Amino acid sequence: MNTRSIRFQLISRFAALLLLVMLGFGAYTYWSVRGYVVDVIGISLIHRAQQITQTLLGNILPVDEQSISREIETSYAPELNDRFIRITRGDGSVLYCSREPNDRSFSPTKVPYARVKITAPQIREEPLPNEERMLIAAVPYSSQQGSYLVEAGASLSGSHRVLHALLWTLAAGLLVIMGLTIFGGWVLIKRALTPVRNIMLAAQDITLRHLRRRLPVPNTGDEIASLSVVLNQMIARLDDSFQNTNRFTADASHELRTPLTIMRGELEAIIARRDLSQEIRAALASLLEEVERLVRIVERLFALSRLDTGEAQIERIPVDLGRLAETTVEQMCLLAEEKHISLKCEMNERVEVEGDRARLKQVIVNLLDNAIKYTPDGGAIALSVRAQNGTAFLEVADTGPGILDAALPHVFERFYRADGVRSRDVDGAGLGLSIVQSICAAHGGSVSVKNNHPSGCCVTVGLPRA
Template identity: 35%
Template sequence: MFFFRSIRFRLTLWYLVTLALILLLFSTFIYLTISKRLYAEVDRELLAIAEAVASPTLEPFRRSAPTVLDQILEDFIGPSVANKFVQIADASGKVFSSSTNLQNISLPLDKTSLIISGIGNSTYHTHSNSLRYPIRSITMPIMENGRMVQVVQVGMLLDYTSDILEKLLVIFAVSIPLALIMLWYAGWFLAGRALKPVELITTSARKISAENLGHRLEIINPSDEIGRLAKTFNITLDRLENAFNRTRQFSMDVSHELRTPLTILRGETEVGLRWGGDADELKKILRSNMEEINRMSDIIGDLLELSRAEEGKLVLDPVPVELHELLQDICTKAAPDAREKRIILDLPNAASLHVAGDPARLQQIFLNLIDNAIKYTPCDGKVSLAVDSEPGWAKVSVTDTGPGIPEADLPHIFEQFYRVDKARNRNDGGSGLGLSMVRAFSEAHGGRVEIFSLPGSGCTFTVFLPLSHH
């Protein structure tokens, strides 16, 4: 069953059917063309004989004995008269003279032919008889003073024409099946050659598994359809491998992020259960547990928000938002953390720019960036905010005087749970999802986020948001 459903079989079958139709049409065309030419040659010869018999010079001999007509035929067309017949009738259709070879057969003369002859026109007919081959005949009127006086009929046995056409049919009947058999094998071979790269792709694809996603298909000819298919498949494998790697890394990061608070919860709970203690000590343990529970809840909540944003299902409530005013509110919230490290939080006055956005999500974007900048800026440093615009876009930049980000880390800076300083632990704050949320929420607003950093010279995050026509 698979054999008949295979592409190779179907290609060969369609190839064979197409060629069979072409051969059939071509053979039919050849047969009809040759048949037409042979009949045209017969008709020309019949017309020449009829005109010779109907000529005025032979008028005295047309009522002669059949042998005389035979002699006339032989005189005009040579000795090959055995397959040619002459018959002469009067205006009423009554035959009064014929060649000797018409003794056992006759040339039919119907009323239609007589009527047509009566107006001076000739007609041709092909009719069967007691002989093996049909007879082709012409019926020609002999006119005197515009009136038909006699009718000449000349017939020819179609032995030569029929033999040629029969042989042609035999040739077609034998050669076409043989040609189709050879074409089947040729088509099968060519289809196999054409589909060989597909077999190689299938063999290579079977070797690919979740543990072997680095394997790629060999591209023999990148310019043909199979090569483009293999190239597209390799691109898909690259995306799949990246997705698998991100999923593995995500699972590891989530496990690591949740293991720490769970370990703390378990340890403190075990201490409380084992050693008891006074009420103040138990309250301290419960407060610590509550902090860890809140931390896990924040991580899970952030993950859900990121998931919705990446799937395009993040619910936004866009309203006109004035950016400078929004940043002032955020700076007010971030000021205590900045004062704790004696960091200058600078927000110069700027032109009023409005964007259509969800205030809560926009606040998360900029609060994450400012919080990140304060966190990585050393004491007595500076975090600068700037609001600017370019055609169609509002730009908000957050620049710090921290250590900067190494070039090798820049492509990964927006990945979930990615940390530039691997030595920093989770107790330093943050879930590792802040910058991922910045990018996701910016894109959800139709914007983007860019980063510029030189190691040792701080870094600048710039958020681009579409300007509102407010």
């Protein structure tokens, strides 16, 4: 799972926020219900204690302590109601104390006494030895006969059980709501982001060769649709400038071809004359060499621009890539021999691709040409052809100096030549690899280059198999 994805970020933050809100809500609910329950019990206890003071202590004059006990038993039946009633005299001695209740939730003799003198009705919570708590309402009463404290209490165990149940219900609700929210959010955000993902995939696909294509614009009128429109406008501008550059290259190379061809023809004709001095012939020969170089550059540029605009007709016939590599190696081994470079061709199986034989040969020639050019005397070049799944791979590895890391990303750019190469006076114009790349792309393939360990570089061409 990508923890940096919008989906994960949104859901995790939302879930954290929801958890906080739910915990707050749960705590608030729990404490309010608890407060309410305690209040209700407290009020009924105070009421009872007041009743006792008014009806029993207040009416019976002089206070008949025997009859009070009887009266309480008959009027209030504290044991049956699981209630606690205690009347203490001013000196602290107990006048009456109810017996153990039916539910045995507390033992009346163990209920703590008030620690301070009570002068006005009040409610307090006392811990019981069995870890329960008791709510006790105490109402003082005084007459000429003496002062009394009437206490009415009830164990909170029953309400605690209810509150526990409430707590569990809240926790279960929290879990269910969190689960549903995370799942629902996951699904909803996934659906909301699907158009973004489609746009991303489509944009990835719109490479230099597919600039004519446009991104899908969802019919929703939302921000994503606007994003697609804006991106499409940007791609259109890119496409325009790319077309302009291409057209310029195509026009310029086309216009240059004719005069250069004429120049070359004229120069050849002049050199063929017998009445030229040695000196002039040498100068003309050098001139012809330069013109031929220019012609080569212009031809390459012309070929490149035609490939890029898609004007070049690419044949689609089955080509045995291994066989093509072998014959090309045979033709170029003389060049390698001149530099005492060993040139090996390696293949294990018949690998066929569908494409333009002449152009695929051009790819191999350009790669071998580079390898021979840049590998010093006595080096070695290995060309291999293999297939893996649906792709045919052609690899040219040499033992030359390799390519500087800084230059690696640029070698497929037009007219790019690594610095060292320019100064070393190696023939070339920096168009060879650009042509290789354009031909590969026109065949639906790709080319990459990397340095080999410990020396040399390796160019890999991948083409779809026939």
